[in-house]
Amino acid sequence: MLNARSVLVTGSNRGIGLELIRQLLGKSNRPEWIFATCRDPEGPRAQELKNLAAEHPEVKIIPLEVTDLSSIQAAVARVTDYLQGAGLNLLINNAGTSRTTTLESEMAEKMAEVYRSNTIGPMMVSQAFLPLLRKASRESSQKGMSCSKAAIVNMSSEAGSITNLYIWDLGQVIGYRCSKAALNMLTRCQSRGYVEDEILCIAMHPGWVQTEMGGPMAPLAVDTNIRAILKTLGSLSEKDNGTFVNWEGTALPW
Template structure:
């Protein structure tokens, strides 16, 4: 009720056409654990409730992309990678990504997003993730 009008206003007040993070964007931080096709790290952590919540969030991203495109709002799901955080370290092995590397990668991806990317599921390197 409060957030959407602000996004619409930002999109309308921004110069240029098309969709981008510099205009208005919803970036849902997701996880490959929410991929229905790829059961990422299943052998290490089933975490079914987490997987289901991320799968639902991914559906929300697709719906937002369809519903908000006409308002100039870009919508994406973004997987930050397996990161060295409390949650990432809980899986067992040491995650390969530092927080700094993940954030730098995500910022690079976000700065390059355009209309063609709305409704997609990408990782911190800009690679498409299977739904």
């Protein structure tokens, strides 16, 4: 069972991120701190998140643009202040973007934008929060690895599986696929680089869900899938470090 004292979710103002915040609040052992970050907390697209935060003092809304180092550093400073000497148990790199493209229409500048959000952003955010993750791991009494102790979960996509080339016929989305394949490699590197710190590192395909990004054709309801994701996060251990799994914990091919 997931029992993290502190959780940070990027891109939490809509879709998968917002539902993660909502369902974390619904847990009987909800985290003491839920850091909900998004690019523009004062904008209209963050209203649902603000409503949640108004009802639940555990939710701390923090501005965070994952492609902007100064924004990331400011977010780390605020999270550090809130934690008052404690570490950060679980970082969920959920923020991302996609563009509808084909091999013929993909443009270098647009592809680079997707990479900055989907690959470089998670790398920068993980680097910045690493001291807090290390602190949580070091001060935990738990043995081994878990998402309750210290973990980085990178929300990837089976569309980034080189083996499967998931739903190619429904959309080539070249920049998105390449960025998620690169995110999977980042996860593998993190799993090797942070193994001595006992920080669990996972790439997760959350499913093709009915969100603004997923669109109306998506076959999966977001509430059902997030419930499964939280259950899976609670079951992961060191044997899963550096793996690519779906929302139910099933291993996916790279």
